[in-house]
Amino acid sequence: MSELPGIVVTGASGRMGQMLIRIIRESDRARLVGAIERSGHEWVGQDVGRAMGGADCGVIVTDEPLEAFAKAQAVIDFTAPEATLEFAKLAAQARAVHVIGTTGMSDEQIAKLEPAARHAPIVRAGNMSLGVNLLTQLTRQVAAALGEEFDIEVIEAHHRHKVDAPSGTALMLGEAAAEGRGVALEDVSDRGRDGITGARKPGDIGFVAVRGGDIVGEHDVLFAGEGERIILRHVATDRAIFARGALRAALWGQDKGPGQYDMIDVLGLRRD
Numbered sequence: 034m035s036e037l038p039g040i041v042v043t044g045a046s047g048r049m050g051q052m053l054i055r056i057i058r059e060s061d062r063a064r065l066v067g068a069i070e071r072s073g074h075e076w077v078g079q080d081v082g083r084a085m086g087g088a089d090c091g092v093i094v095t096d097e098p099l100e101a102f103a104k105a106q107a108v109i110d111f112t113a114p115e116a117t118l119e120f121a122k123l124a125a126q127a128r129a130v131h132v133i134g135t136t137g138m139s140d141e142q143i144a145k146l147e148p149a150a151r152h153a154p155i156v157r158a159g160n161m162s163l164g165v166n167l168l169t170q171l172t173r174q175v176a177a178a179l180g181e182e183f184d185i186e187v188i189e190a191h192h193r194h195k196v197d198a199p200s201g202t203a204l205m206l207g208e209a210a211a212e213g214r215g216v217a218l219e220d221v222s223d224r225g226r227d228g229i230t231g232a233r234k235p236g237d238i239g240f241v242a243v244r245g246g247d248i249v250g251e252h253d254v255l256f257a258g259e260g261e262r263i264i265l266r267h268v269a270t271d272r273a274i275f276a277r278g279a280l281r282a283a284l285w286g287q288d289k290g291p292g293q294y295d296m297i298d299v300l301g302l303r304r305d
């Protein structure tokens with residue numbers, strides 16, 4: 034029997050990094066072969082099992098990604114935009130599948146992934162859970178059915194440590210709503226109201242971001258009409274849903290050619 038795919042986790046000490054390491058170590062379909070942290074981080078040089086408060090697992094945290102990627106079949110990366118751009122180049126060099134969960138990337142940064150995707154598969158999604166990816170489909174359908182007499186607002190809530198807004202998930206849902214309406218999100222997006230804003234513009238898609246405590250991630254897509262409202266909601270209560278989705282993407286990518294993919298591809302939800 035051939036060896037299980039080897040996976041490297043970047044941002045090993047982070048909320049998602051630790052969850053990913055746990056899920057991969059529990060899996061009988063993949064092996065953890067590397068853990069990356071930024072230079073100077075106290076975990077560098079330590080066994081990642083021990084750094085996480087358990088027993089040694091034989092994987093030493095390193096700040097030398099290329100060396101680690103060269104031994105792997107996939108890299109799972111939930112870090113920060115600039116780090117992810119660097120990891121994309123290195124994963125492409127190693128011909129490893131790069132699964133990107135990092136959010137808050139600008140359009141310019143996303144465009145910079147293209148050269149890497151010419152050499153190896155990249156799977157990127159602002160939310161790797163099955164539930165949210167299904168919700169994007171429902172959002173597109175409802176937006177297409179309702180028309181502009183229903184105002185669309187995407188309301189998201191996350192923990193106090195989150196650094197980007199709107200969340201990657203909120204933007205996915207906004208994109209889906211815009212697609213359903215046959216418009217470009219950038220033309221109708223309303224992000225951040227303050228002061229005398231004037232009345233709501235018909236057709237706008239609004240975003241509201243709540244930050245507090247330990248909220249894992251909650252998203253409502255509100256369709257507000259005259260005399261009635263529809264609310265599509267996803268509530269995440271456990272980061273394991275994102276980690277399981279990312280591992281699924283890493284395994285799915287093993288027999289795919291170079292290119293950019295998302296979780297709709299991984300989950301087989303693409304319609305045409």
Ligand SMILES: NC(=O)c1ccc[n+]([C@@H]2O[C@H](COP(=O)([O-])OP(=O)(O)OC[C@H]3O[C@@H](n4cnc5c(N)ncnc54)[C@H](O)[C@@H]3O)[C@@H](O)[C@H]2O)c1
Binds near residue numbers: 044047049162
């Ligand atoms: N797509 C999804 O399903 C999903 C789910 C949850 C979180 N996220 C996103 O994942 C990212 C991380 O979230 P988090 O809550 O784990 O954050 P976090 O701050 O807990 O972890 C980020 C980790 O990345 C590390 N890091 C930063 N720069 C690095 C570098 N150059 N080299 C190596 N490591 C580096 C940090 O040291 C930290 O350990 C965010 O963008 C978040 O929005 C996405």
Ligand SMILES: O=C(O)C1=N[C@H](C(=O)O)CCC1
Binds near residue numbers: 136160192195199202
């Ligand atoms: O905790 C976070 O940060 C999350 N980020 C993703 C987003 O921006 O949508 C997914 C949910 C959790």
